[in-house]
Amino acid sequence: MTIYSLFILSKSGGLIYHHDHNIPTIEQEKTFSYPLEVKLDVQNRNIVVAYGQRDGIKVGHTLVAVNGLKVTGTQMDDGRHALKVLEDENNYPISLKFARPKLTTNEKIFQASMFYPLYALACQLSPEQRSSGIEVLEADIFRMNCFQTLTGVKFMLISDQKQGSVDALLHRVYELYTDYALKNPFYSLEMPIRCELFDEHLKSTLEQAERSGISNI
CATH class of the missing domain: 3.30.450.70 (Beta-Lactamase)
Structure with a gap:
């Protein structure tokens, strides 16, 4: 039990x-092509799915990694702003990991x-x-x-x-x-x-x- x-x-x-x-840690990692099939927004200082869902990624899930780099809030471990990276078509295809946020x-x-x-x-x-x-x-x-x-x-x-x-x-x-x-x-x-x-x-x-x-x- x-x-x-x-x-x-x-x-x-x-x-x-x-x-x-x-x-339980619920995480989903998928590779996306441009443009993104889900809409992301900043809520409570985190990047979350605001609209659309696919393959277990649902509205409210938080972006936790981009191409294996951890995302804390809106910033990646290499110092780049995650949304800026996602806006650049040259960065695609791109691997994104989402997780269900903790209460x-x-x-x-x-x-x-x-x-x-x-x-x-x-x-x-x-x-x-x-x-x-x-x-x-x-x-x-x-x-x-x-x-x-x-x-x-x-x-x-x-x-x-x-x-x-x-x-x-x-x-x-x-x-x-x-x-x-x-x-x-x-x-x-x-x-x-x-x-x-x-x-x-x-x-x-x-x-x-x-x-x-x-x-x-």
Whole structure:
């Protein structure tokens, strides 16, 4: 099994903790002729695909290399501006490598805030009273499991799509949360979790889950 990441949301829906455990690197390298079949633009200081897609290269993917030379932001390792190189027809055919960008902290906070109203809406739409809301969300390449505590704190685990039940693992993470976060006299429920012991034990628990299987946690 593969565990990708863990999110902890406060009762009000704010992101108070996130841990990236295994973030897959998705890269596509293709040779292009002139003119480019995709439109590139500068967004957040990076060169990204703004329009068009082909062979796994999709809108939002970031340019990371040109002819094997790494691209950082908009600049290649040899000091040239990547877009200037791509504008010159004499440089074609040209090999470009694109990668799916990593989420920034602000983007993770935004996603957490979006999940909160979806969870509340699921509770309201349920024909059963006292619905537990969204417990499992399945996509084509990943699965999200959500466990809500009695205090309203939510634990969201992102794992590979084929992974079975992770209830035991989520409850174990909750135990770590109560042992190392809640017992801290300087911590309150809405505060971000900043605890080295919690970080260490969480990482160890997730690694053990991947090695031995959820049933042994």
